[in-house]
Amino acid sequence: xxxxxxxxxxxxxxxxxxGVLGYTAETLENIAENGAGAVVTKSVGLKPRDxxxxxxxxxxxxxxxxxxxxxxxxxxxxxxxxxxxxxxxxVPLIVSVYGFxxxxxxxxxxxxxxxxxxxxxxxxxxxxxxxxxxEIGQNPEILAKVVMKVKTAVAKPVFVKLSPNVTDIVYxxxxxxxxxxxxxxxxxxxxxxxxxxxxxxxxxSNKRGGLSGPAVKPVAIRCVYDIYERVKVPIIGCGGITDxxxxxxxxxxxxxxxQIGTAIALKRCNVFKTVARGIEPYLKxxxxxxxxxxxxxxxxx
Amino acid sequence: xxxxxxxxxxxxxRTTQILDITTQSATVKTYTFKDKECAKALPGQFLMLWIxxxxxxxxSVLDVKEDGTVFIVVKKVGEATExxxxxxxxxxxxxxxxxxxxxxxxKGNALLVGGGTGITPLxxxxxxxxxxxxxxxxxxxAKTRDDLLFVDDLEKICGKGNLIATTDDGxxxxxxxxxTPLEVLLAKEKFDTIYTCGPERMMLQxxxxxxxxxxxxxxxxxxxxxxxxxxxxxCMIGKYRVCIDGPVFTSNQLKxxxxxxGFSKLDFRGRKIPL
Numbered sequence: 001x002x003x004x005x006x007x008x009x010x011x012x013x014x015x016x017x018x019g020v021l022g023y024t025a026e027t028l029e030n031i032a033e034n035g036a037g038a039v040v041t042k043s044v045g046l047k048p049r050d051x052x053x054x055x056x057x058x059x060x061x062x063x064x065x066x067x068x069x070x071x072x073x074x075x076x077x078x079x080x081x082x083x084x085x086x087x088x089x090x091v092p093l094i095v096s097v098y099g100f101x102x103x104x105x106x107x108x109x110x111x112x113x114x115x116x117x118x119x120x121x122x123x124x125x126x127x128x129x130x131x132x133x134x135e136i137g138q139n140p141e142i143l144a145k146v147v148m149k150v151k152t153a154v155a156k157p158v159f160v161k162l163s164p165n166v167t168d169i170v171y172x173x174x175x176x177x178x179x180x181x182x183x184x185x186x187x188x189x190x191x192x193x194x195x196x197x198x199x200x201x202x203x204x205s206n207k208r209g210g211l212s213g214p215a216v217k218p219v220a221i222r223c224v225y226d227i228y229e230r231v232k233v234p235i236i237g238c239g240g241i242t243d244x245x246x247x248x249x250x251x252x253x254x255x256x257x258x259q260i261g262t263a264i265a266l267k268r269c270n271v272f273k274t275v276a277r278g279i280e281p282y283l284k285x286x287x288x289x290x291x292x293x294x295x296x297x298x299x300x301x
Numbered sequence: 302x303x304x305x306x307x308x309x310x311x312x313x314x315r316t317t318q319i320l321d322i323t324t325q326s327a328t329v330k331t332y333t334f335k336d337k338e339c340a341k342a343l344p345g346q347f348l349m350l351w352i353x354x355x356x357x358x359x360x361s362v363l364d365v366k367e368d369g370t371v372f373i374v375v376k377k378v379g380e381a382t383e384x385x386x387x388x389x390x391x392x393x394x395x396x397x398x399x400x401x402x403x404x405x406x407x408k409g410n411a412l413l414v415g416g417g418t419g420i421t422p423l424x425x426x427x428x429x430x431x432x433x434x435x436x437x438x439x440x441x442x443a444k445t446r447d448d449l450l451f452v453d454d455l456e457k458i459c460g461k462g463n464l465i466a467t468t469d470d471g472x473x474x475x476x477x478x479x480x481t482p483l484e485v486l487l488a489k490e491k492f493d494t495i496y497t498c499g500p501e502r503m504m505l506q507x508x509x510x511x512x513x514x515x516x517x518x519x520x521x522x523x524x525x526x527x528x529x530x531x532x533x534x535x536c537m538i539g540k541y542r543v544c545i546d547g548p549v550f551t552s553n554q555l556k557x558x559x560x561x562x563g564f565s566k567l568d569f570r571g572r573k574i575p576l
Contacts, residue, residue, distance in 0.1 A: 021542075023537065024571070026537070053356050054351075054527060055351055056527045056533070057527065057528040064528075071571055194314070196314065196353070203395070205356070262532065264532055265532050268545075
């Protein structure tokens with residue numbers, strides 16, 4: 001069940017996805033105790049942010065739409081949580097970093113690593129200040145600059161969490177890897193919306209949000225499959241994973257590890273344990289000795 | 302199974318009309334509306350109320366009826382509740398819920414301690430369980446007479462002798478904190494369970510008294526709520542999520558989070574701030 005992610009050793013391939021819980025050291029510890037092989041924090045930026053007003057979450061038929069608005073205490077305050085988390089965590093701690101410009105990403109990433117982060121994951125779904133409207137993760141040139149800046153600022157692995165809200169995710173993935181990304185997380189939420197028919201109003205206070213949960217799993221599988229064909233770095237699959245079968249599907253598509261978020265609402269925190277426990281018998285039954293052996297297997301079938 | 306599980310009936314967004322509004326005090330109104338799911342609420346559970354275009358806020362359930370009617374209590378404390386206070390019967394609100402766990406009814410003598418609008422879930426508990434409990438004593442505290450809610454209802458259910466009211470300014474009942482008569486009561490009478498809801502500092506003192514006298518204890522907590530389904534982490538107290546693991550906690554659970562209970566909560570940014 002061991003997995004090597006660009007030098008990070010995971011005892012099992014399940015990880016806590018960014019944005020879910022992950023405010024406090026105690027919560028991260030609790031998730032690790034529930035069986036996660038690694039934990040990713042909430043996205044943290046240079047300055048504190050309140051996030052959006054409620055409603056920040058609305059349920060869709062087969063998933064959730066959220067627009068939290070990156071609430072966080074800012075890296076200087078959050079560094080304390082990173083330090084406390086490092087004291088108690090037995091699993092790798094990955095800090096999710098966001099910014100509105102290259103320099104911001106680099107500064108936050110550097111401070112996170114100084115506080116003890118084992119790796120950083122770049123959340124590139126923020127709008128770029130110098131180019132209002134377009135997300136950093138939608139523009140390969142800007143994304144490459146962000147990755148390069150962060151790579152020169154930190155000596156730990158740098159993962160890039162890719163947005164599916166692009167014409168060609170593979171093109172963006174290649175740009176990130178070329179710029180030095182040590183791994184890719186696919187995918188972030190899919191842009192979505194819900195409108196209340198009675199009041200005729202958008203429900204989320206931010207109007208638009210991101211869809212997660214089982215509804216996006218087929219989209220995420222396709223993204224991982226396509227990216228795997230073109231890049232050499234490890235891929236972390238993310239999107240709608242609820243049970244071990246979902247996890248295996250991601251491995252077969254090309255993911256080396258998987259992240260779980262929305263499923264926590266359904267199966268509580270021990271979803272990590274139940275997913276990991278389900279993978280082992282599958283490997284045994286199919287005659288494999290490790291998760292590594294089935295990564296990308298569907299490409300050979 | 303997996304698909305249907307995501308359509309958690311209680312969490313689905315729906316809208317309903319405000320049916321009736323009653324003014325309880327200068328700052329408190331009660332609202333009724335119909336919602337099949339929320340009408341299944343148990344004492345201690347809460348719902349999320351959407352004030353279209355303004356905000357979505359957590360509110361304790363005051364009462365439910367078999368025909369689907371739900372009663373809630375709203376104190377004017379900020380932008381969202383002010384907007385709600387301006388709304389009229391017939392206007393549309395959104396609801397999700399009910400969420401969280403509920404108070405557990407234990408046999409024997411029950412002591413209920415409510416502060417301010419914190420008496421809301423306790424009144425619900427009293428109505429539901431008054432006939433089942435051996436003996437029921439209700440201690441309620443507020444700043445002034447005007448802030449003491451539902452005195453008549455409580456007197457009717459508990460009996461006049463079993464309702465003890467306190468106010469900070471002495472405008473009604475005893476002039477002291479709700480915890481003062483509690484010490485007297487506990488010294489002379491045996492109670493099996495204490496249920497409390499109100500300001501957390503008060504609840505902490507009640508917890509200490511319950512511990513001192515070896516009485517089972519349940520408290521209903523309040524935190525900033527966003528997702529209410531255990532994902533966002535904004536309502537954490539220690540390792541517990543108030544939206545799912547709570548809002549009702551036992552003394553043993555609260556002892557595990559004693560660094561925070563009565564002292565701090567997470568603000569909207571997820572940063573620990575003093576209560």
